[in-house]
Amino acid sequence: MNIIVFIKQVADTEARILIKSDKKSLEIENKYNMNFFDEFAVEEAIRIKEKFKDSLITVCTYGTKKAIEALRTAIAMGVDRAFLLDNTNLDNDDPLIIAKILSSFAKKEGFDLILCGRQAIDDENANVGAMVAEFLNIPHISAILKLEVIDDKKVKAESELEGGREVIEAQLPALFTTQKGLNEPRVPLITGVMKAMKAVIPAIDPCSLGIVKEDIDTKASKITVLSYEPPQSRPPVKVIDGETPEEKVKSLVKALKEEAKAL
Amino acid sequence: MSKDVLVFIECKEGTVRKASLELLSKGKEITEKFSSYLYAVVIGYQIKGIAEGLKSFSDKVIAVDNESLKDYRWDTYMTVLEQLIKKYTPGMVFGASTITGKDMFPRLAARLNGAIISDAVGIDLDGENVRIKKPLFGGKIISWVVCKPGSTSLISFRPNSFSIEKRSLNGELIEETVEAPRDSRLNILSIDKSGSKKVDIQEADFIICGGRGMKGPENFQILEEIADIMGGRVGASRAVVDSKWREYDDQVGKSGKTVSPKLYIGCGVSGALHHTMGMDTSKVIVAINKDPNAPIFQYADYGIVDDLFNILPFLKEELKRAKEEI
Numbered sequence: 001m002n003i004i005v006f007i008k009q010v011a012d013t014e015a016r017i018l019i020k021s022d023k024k025s026l027e028i029e030n031k032y033n034m035n036f037f038d039e040f041a042v043e044e045a046i047r048i049k050e051k052f053k054d055s056l057i058t059v060c061t062y063g064t065k066k067a068i069e070a071l072r073t074a075i076a077m078g079v080d081r082a083f084l085l086d087n088t089n090l091d092n093d094d095p096l097i098i099a100k101i102l103s104s105f106a107k108k109e110g111f112d113l114i115l116c117g118r119q120a121i122d123d124e125n126a127n128v129g130a131m132v133a134e135f136l137n138i139p140h141i142s143a144i145l146k147l148e149v150i151d152d153k154k155v156k157a158e159s160e161l162e163g164g165r166e167v168i169e170a171q172l173p174a175l176f177t178t179q180k181g182l183n184e185p186r187v188p189l190i191t192g193v194m195k196a197m198k199a200v201i202p203a204i205d206p207c208s209l210g211i212v213k214e215d216i217d218t219k220a221s222k223i224t225v226l227s228y229e230p231p232q233s234r235p236p237v238k239v240i241d242g243e244t245p246e247e248k249v250k251s252l253v254k255a256l257k258e259e260a261k262a263l
Numbered sequence: 264m265s266k267d268v269l270v271f272i273e274c275k276e277g278t279v280r281k282a283s284l285e286l287l288s289k290g291k292e293i294t295e296k297f298s299s300y301l302y303a304v305v306i307g308y309q310i311k312g313i314a315e316g317l318k319s320f321s322d323k324v325i326a327v328d329n330e331s332l333k334d335y336r337w338d339t340y341m342t343v344l345e346q347l348i349k350k351y352t353p354g355m356v357f358g359a360s361t362i363t364g365k366d367m368f369p370r371l372a373a374r375l376n377g378a379i380i381s382d383a384v385g386i387d388l389d390g391e392n393v394r395i396k397k398p399l400f401g402g403k404i405i406s407w408v409v410c411k412p413g414s415t416s417l418i419s420f421r422p423n424s425f426s427i428e429k430r431s432l433n434g435e436l437i438e439e440t441v442e443a444p445r446d447s448r449l450n451i452l453s454i455d456k457s458g459s460k461k462v463d464i465q466e467a468d469f470i471i472c473g474g475r476g477m478k479g480p481e482n483f484q485i486l487e488e489i490a491d492i493m494g495g496r497v498g499a500s501r502a503v504v505d506s507k508w509r510e511y512d513d514q515v516g517k518s519g520k521t522v523s524p525k526l527y528i529g530c531g532v533s534g535a536l537h538h539t540m541g542m543d544t545s546k547v548i549v550a551i552n553k554d555p556n557a558p559i560f561q562y563a564d565y566g567i568v569d570d571l572f573n574i575l576p577f578l579k580e581e582l583k584r585a586k587e588e589i
Contacts, residue, residue: 013517013536017403026404036518095379096372119365121517123399125381127369130337134373139338139448142366156452160512161335162275162362163459171448180518181511222378222411226394229405231543237550237566248567249577252549253585255565262526262547263585 001055001152003045004106005079006116006132007038009063009070013121023227034070037117039077039185040178045115046078047183048149056080060105062087062098068201076188076196086203090213093123094221099131101216104209106136112152114175118143126177133175140175141168145182264413266297269353270321271344272305273363274313276459279305282359282422282466287320289386289425290357291432294322296388302351303434306343308333318434325351325437331445334454337367338446345374346441348415355393355410360419361465372417378410379417384424384523384544401517401540421544422466423523458512462496469495470524472515472542473503476531476552476571480508485575486530492583498522498542500532516541528578530571534559551575 011017012031020027034042042059049055057079061067064087071082085101092098106114114133119126126142133140145165146158157176158167188196207213214220240255242248257263268290272283287303294301303321305314307328314326327343344367348356356371358364360382372379385396387407395408395418410416464470471486471493486497499509501516515522517537523544530551532538539562542548550563551571560566567574 011400013401013540017400019404095369095381096376099369099373121401123397124401124521125369126365127372127379127381130366130370131373134370139446140370141449143362160362161454161456162273162463163461164454164456166454167452169450169452174448180514222414223380224409224411226407226409228399229407231398231402231405234548234562234564237560237563239555239560239566239568245569245573246577248569249574249581252565252567252578253581256526256547256549257585260547260564263582 001048001052001149002110002112003048003055003057004109004111004114005038005041005045005057005059005074006102006114006128007042007059007061007070007074008035008117008120009033009061009067010035010120010122019228019230023229024225026228032066032069034073035117035120037119037121037179039117040180040182041115041117042074042077042079043183043185044147044178046186048113052149052152058083058109060085060102062101062206064088065203071201072196072199073188075199076192077186078192082199082201084201084203085206087206090206090217092216092218092221093225094223095125095127095131096222097216097220099128099135101206101209101211102128103132103135104206104211105204106132108209112172113149113155114173116175116177118177118179129175129177136173136175138173138175139170140177141170142177143179144176145179147176147182264354264415265352266294266299267302267351267353268294268299269302269304269348269351269356271356271358272303272317273359273361274305274307274310275463277313279313279316280359280466281427282361284320284427285422285425286357286359286420287317288428288430291320291428291430293355293386293388293393302353304344304347306332306340314436318436319432320430321432321434323435323437325439327439327441329440329443332443334451335363336445336449336451337370338449339443341367341371341374342443343441344371347439348375354416356415356417358417358419360421361463364419368417368419375415375417377415377417380408380410381419382521383418383420398544401536402543421521421523422463423468423525462494464496464498464513464515464520465522467496467522468525469493470498470515470522470526470545471495471528471530472498472500472532473509473530474500474532475502477503477508482572483509485579489575489579489582492579492586495524500538529559529563530575532559533557534562
């Protein structure tokens with residue numbers, strides 16, 4: 001089984017993020033992690049390999065050289081090899097372009113199964129997975145909660161629906177996006193960490209994947225960020241006074257009704 | 264590219280979802296400004312009644328009614344939408360950032376080679392420009408984004424981003440027949456919709472969320488009762504879900520659902536960043552916590568510092584009374 005896992009390195013939720021004075025760029029504190037939802041994808045790939053021992057797990061990200069750290073985390077967890085699709089000089093955040101690049105990589109490497117997180121926690125887009133599947137002309141199943149690989153041709157997956165669940169049988173090759181509940185991602189062992197530190201991670205120029213630079217550079221982007229701004233700050237909390245719980249609740253409901261118009 | 268707006272309508276239990284009506288309301292505002300058309304597209308089986316009901320909200324209602332479209336699947340629904348978009352050439356296509364929207368819109372954008380902005384929360388009309396408001400980093404940053412002129416733009420909005428404006432348009436109903444073959448590589452074995460009677464948590468106007476301070480799963484009963492009175496939903500913090508007191512479906516926060524109800528009440532929720540990232544676009548936030556230093560008070564509009572078990576019974580009674588008055 002040939003498994004590709006796409007991951008993204010994202011700013012830690014605790015990282016300080018400042019808007020630069022031009023309002024068009026951000027300064028992000030140097031605290032990064034593998035995207036939360038991608039950890040489930042890496043873990044699931046490793047579990048499939050535990051069952052189908054001759055599998056090869058390739059993890060790949062599109063990002064800066066810094067993103068190699070996230071790839072090392074995946075190697076420490078147990079994947080076989082990792083590649084960086086280096087975005088130096090290609091500063092581009094359009095999901096359509098990123099999906100084109102990732103799908104070109106998958107095409108070149110070959111695959112039976114692709115896994116990636118349901119969404120990135122920085123932009124919360126949930127775009128790239130399904131877009132990659134479209135470019136590869138393979139089926140996708142979003143936000144899976146269970147994955148049972150029957151053989152190298154067929155899997156059974158359970159995914160979330162509005163107000164329920166569905167069980168789907170899919171023919172491989174196919175792409176699955178992962179979410180919490182699928183598994184418990186492992187904490188890397190020290191031996192894994194040692195291996196990851198020594199691993200050679202090639203940086204690939206996306207243009208070497210048979211893509212024309214004009215199709216993936218900043219000018220090709222179909223979306224443009226005009227500006228960044230801080231969220232509107234909330235006024236300080238109004239602590240509701242009262243002698244008894246009942247009094248407090250009465251004052252709260254009154255305020256919700258008359259002042260906040262929330263009832 | 265035209266300035267027409269097409270809204271993909273989502274239905275649930277035979278009615279139009281609130282999130283779709285919000286999009287139609289905003290869509291009408293835009294098309295009024297540009298003197299363009301607003302299309303409502305509804306796909307499904309036996310949807311005549313729904314399509315009729317949409318006439319008052321839109322200029323044209325396009326209904327694709329076919330037994331093979333009874334349940335949503337990205338392969339069939341996307342093919343239908345793709346063909347309608349090619350036929351009617353709207354400049355903008357709106358959908359809700361729901362499980363369905365997140366599943367289909369990106370793939371459709373890839374097929375159309377279009378621009379996509381997901382999980383947006385607002386829109387600003389500035390001259391000929393349509394600026395889209397999208398939060399990043401769990402709401403720590405707001406970005407304003409535009410789509411490249413001339414490209415079909417697919418934009419999904421978080422439910423509760425816009426208010427519903429009742430209209431009395433009398434849109435034209437167009438019934439389209441579109442071939443939508445199933446992708447033979449996918450075979451749905453079973454569908455369990457046991458939770459579909461519940462209000463969708465992302466769409467709920469009212470969420471009462473329990474944290475570790477609820478002390479145990481049995482104590483969520485009163486939250487359920489309050490949610491029922493308010494027609495809303497019970498949410499849960501990560502700690503609660505990790506302790507298996509509540510299902511993952513209920514989880515609000517970075518690793519769960521992003522919600523923005525009109526009223527959010529946090530009970531015994533400390534307000535850790537990974538939680539507040541998922542709820543800080545709520546219109547009004549109330550925190551009930553006995554610890555006056557709990558971080559949730561930094562996000563809340565109103566706070567009660569007290570033991571929640573003393574507060575909740577009264578809260579239930581008062582909210583019930585307030586509801587009955589309306």
